Amino acid sequence: xxxxxxxxxxxxxxxxxxxxxxxxxxxxxxxxxxxxxxxxxxxxxxxxxxxxxxxxxxxxxxxxxxxxxxxxxxxxxxxxxxxxxxxxxxxxxxxxxxxxxxxxxxxxxxxxxxxxxxxxxxxxxxxxxxxxxxxxxxxxxxxxxxxxxxxxxxxxxxxxxxxxxxxxxxxxxxxxxxxxxxxxxxxxxxxxxxxxxxxxxxxxxxxxxxxxxxxxxxxxxxxxxxxxxxxxxxxxxxxxxxxxxxxxxxxxxxxxxxxxxxxxxxxxxxxxxxxxxxxxxxxxxxxxxxxxxxxxxxxxxxxxxxxxxxxxxxxxxxxxxxxxxxxxxxxxxxxxxxxxxxxxxxxxxxxxxxxxxxxxxxxxxxxxxxxxxxxxxxxxxxxxxxxxxxxxxxxxxxxxxxxxxxxxxxxxxxxxxxxxxxxxxxxxxxxxxxxxxxxxxxxxxxxxxxxxxxxxxx
Numbered sequence: 001x002x003x004x005x006x007x008x009x010x011x012x013x014x015x016x017x018x019x020x021x022x023x024x025x026x027x028x029x030x031x032x033x034x035x036x037x038x039x040x041x042x043x044x045x046x047x048x049x050x051x052x053x054x055x056x057x058x059x060x061x062x063x064x065x066x067x068x069x070x071x072x073x074x075x076x077x078x079x080x081x082x083x084x085x086x087x088x089x090x091x092x093x094x095x096x097x098x099x100x101x102x103x104x105x106x107x108x109x110x111x112x113x114x115x116x117x118x119x120x121x122x123x124x125x126x127x128x129x130x131x132x133x134x135x136x137x138x139x140x141x142x143x144x145x146x147x148x149x150x151x152x153x154x155x156x157x158x159x160x161x162x163x164x165x166x167x168x169x170x171x172x173x174x175x176x177x178x179x180x181x182x183x184x185x186x187x188x189x190x191x192x193x194x195x196x197x198x199x200x201x202x203x204x205x206x207x208x209x210x211x212x213x214x215x216x217x218x219x220x221x222x223x224x225x226x227x228x229x230x231x232x233x234x235x236x237x238x239x240x241x242x243x244x245x246x247x248x249x250x251x252x253x254x255x256x257x258x259x260x261x262x263x264x265x266x267x268x269x270x271x272x273x274x275x276x277x278x279x280x281x282x283x284x285x286x287x288x289x290x291x292x293x294x295x296x297x298x299x300x301x302x303x304x305x306x307x308x309x310x311x312x313x314x315x316x317x318x319x320x321x322x323x324x325x326x327x328x329x330x331x332x333x334x335x336x337x338x339x340x341x342x343x344x345x346x347x348x349x350x351x352x353x354x355x356x357x358x359x360x361x362x363x364x365x366x367x368x369x370x371x372x373x374x375x376x377x378x379x380x381x382x383x384x385x386x387x388x389x390x391x392x393x394x395x396x397x398x399x400x401x402x403x404x405x406x407x408x409x410x411x412x413x414x415x416x417x418x419x420x421x422x423x424x425x426x427x428x429x430x431x432x433x434x435x436x437x438x439x440x441x442x443x444x445x446x447x448x449x450x451x452x453x454x455x456x457x458x
Contacts, residue, residue: 054255055450058274061248062439062446065278068244069285069435072237076292077428079230083296084421087223088304090147092414094216095311097140100133101164101212102315105204106322107133108171110388112178112189112197113329122389137164144215153218160211163203170200187328187384194330201326209319220308227300234293238286245282249275270450274442281438288427295424303417310410313351314403320344321399324371324387328380341368354409360402367395 107130114123141157149157174196178189189197252275259268320341327337345368348361367386374383386394 051450054251055446058248058251058255058446059443061244061251062278062443065241065244065248065282066435066439068237068240069281069431072234072241072285072289073428073431073435075233075237076230076289077425079226079233080292080296080421080424080428082226083223083230083300084418084425086147087219087226088300088417088421090144091216091219091223091304091308092311093140093143093147094212094219095308095315097137097144098209098212098216099311099315099318100136100140101204101208102319102322104130104133104137104167105201106318106325108174108197108200109322109325109329112174112193113187113325113384114388115178115184115186115189116182126388134168144219149215150218153215156211156214160208160215163207163211167200167203167208170196170203174200186381189329197329216312223300223304227297231293231297234289234296238290238293241282241286241289245278245286248278249282252278268450270445270448274445277438277442277445281435285431285435288431292424292428295420299417299420299424303413303420307410307413307417309351310406310413313348314406314410316344316347317399317403317406320348321396324368324395328375328384328387331375356405357402357409360398360405364395364398364402367398371395 107126110126174193177193181190256271323337323341371383371386391397
């Protein structure tokens, strides 16, 4: 019988493989990493972004240039209108008002001086002049009101009209009192008529003429202020156009140079045309605005100021001529009226600088000496005829000749001023639409000039 097989021996501890360790499972799963948005900086730093940013900058500068030109032209037109169409006409109307009032008093004195003897003087001519000057006063005051007066000047105009109504009443009473006395001495109205006239002429010289002078001075002050403000504004707007236009040109030129280096092209036609358009508009617009302020200021100083001086001289001359009639009508006040005439005739000298005016002023004074000689010799009727008859060789004729020459020279200065203002306005014509058209085309040229460069990056 065979022996049973022996049981296999247990493996030794040294040969047994090490136990496999199972990795520990964590309690929580890790959170996924947070992804950040892609940065815009690389995109902005790219050439296309820089081109777009520069394009936007140029368009903004062009828009600023358009705004500077538009505002500058609008202010220039407003200044020309304020000086040439508002303040200057007001000053001229006020000067004419002063003259009309002075001549009214002179014609009333002539009517009373002549009296009923039409052979001594031309009474109908004096009455006709009186009606014309009275109508002129109404027209002038209404024109001043229509053009706009401040509160103070409007009150002055109202008081002037009220005072003129009182003057008319006193002058009418003086003429009525004179008409009631048929046989009065030559050149000697009755005492009642003289008293009424003295009250009237006192009202004229103490209230009405000073009121007209205040209106005139106020208008001239507004004219001077408008011309000065316009000149200052023109300098500021011109400087703004030059500054913005220069910045735009510099940006366009630098951009041209940068694109030429980057893309190796000598010239970008669109940018070049836009640069030329901006340069031309900047030079023309800046020069126009600067020149406009100078032209308005010069027109005021070289043309309107001489006109204003001559217009005031005309009123002083009329009042001096009236002193002759008052002197003849009121011999008891001879010293006063002779002194008044001397002072006013002296005041005429500074504005009588042209040869024609100088000669006519000398003739007017010469005839005044002749008139005084006639009075001194007892020929009062001859002196009255010299003072009131517009015939060659008479004082009235020399005064009319002198005043006509004053009017001619004053009208020439006023016409020169109006021409200069009209030329300045004409120079601004077209500038309400020209900057928009030129700069709009410039923007289009910039955009179309840049488009080919942007396509190279697509």
